[in-house]
Amino acid sequence: MATDFRLKDQLPNVTKRLVDTYDKLGSINHLGHCPLPNYDEVIGVIDDLDEILFPGFRRREGLHRGNVEFYVGDLVDRLHDRLTRQIGRALRHEAGASDDCTEEEDFEALGQAKTLLFLDRLPELRATLATDVKATFDGDPACKSPHEVIFCYPGLEAITVYRLAHLLYELDIPFIPRMMSEWAHGRTGIDIHPGATIGNYFFIDHGTGVVIGETCHIGEHVKVYQGVTLGALSFAMDGDGNLVRGHKRHPTIEDNVVIYANATILGGDTVIGHDSVIGSSVWITKSVAPRTTVVLEKPQLRMRAEV
Secondary structure, X not given: OOOOOOHHHHHHHHHHHHHHHHHHOHHHOOOOXXXXXXXXXXXXXXXXXXXXXXXXXXXXXOOXXXXXXXXXXXXXXXXXXXXXXXXXXXXXXXXXXXXXXXXXXXXXXXXXXXXXXXXXXXXXXXXXXXXXXXXXXXXXXXOOOHHHHHHHOHHHHHHHHHHHXXXXXXXXXXXXXXXXXXXXXXXXXXXXXXXXXXXXXXXEEOOOOOEEOOOOEEOOOOEEEOOOEEXXXXXXXXXXXXXXXXXXXXXXXXXXXXXXXXXXXEOOOOEEOOOOEEOOOOEEOOOEOOOXXXXXXXXXXXXXXXX
């Protein structure tokens, strides 16, 4: 059917009505202010960081010890410029951006300082990620090599982005850590808040539906299966009925704990003691002593033959 161009005469009215809402609903648009962090640039930063953390596994082929330093140096230089600009924008907005972007404080200089602190921690981060790769390979008999972990496992991808975002979170950089973690959430189905604290040798098996809250503390050698929620039991409110932020709302998981599929563990006072096993589909809101196995009693299985 041919387009009736006369009907397109309605479009200017639709446009005007939409633009009118920008005045009425100003909390969900950002007009006439300094630029916010650019989403595509932040995702580009993740791609560049992934190339540095796992050289030879991503975009660039033919890397070897003779050329890798030049290649990584070029990436680090580009990351410095990209992050300086985006972090500066985030800091400016957090401080209350003006319309003309001419504050006395030099937010780009602050962004550069935080960028350099972040980049300086990448060598140690690679050492941590090596433990995560090892934990995944050692913990999954279906895995044939550590290279398969890096290529194929969404759990490692989510953990990698979390660890990068956590470094930025520790540097008090707004917006960007959450932008990174939510991008990873969309790709992997694994939702790890950048504020969570997670030790070495962390393994998420399968992963879809895993949720790890902001104030969660996870020790070393912890293994988590799909559908696990480490969440808040309730939210504290002040006298005016507003949420109280900043206190511990999510559980602590000590070393050498295994949490099987679809388990739910809630509450900031809840501690799962070291060397415990939490079975599938359990609901826990109280602490568990070390070396404890928690399982649901088996339901009775009934079978009826059709006559």
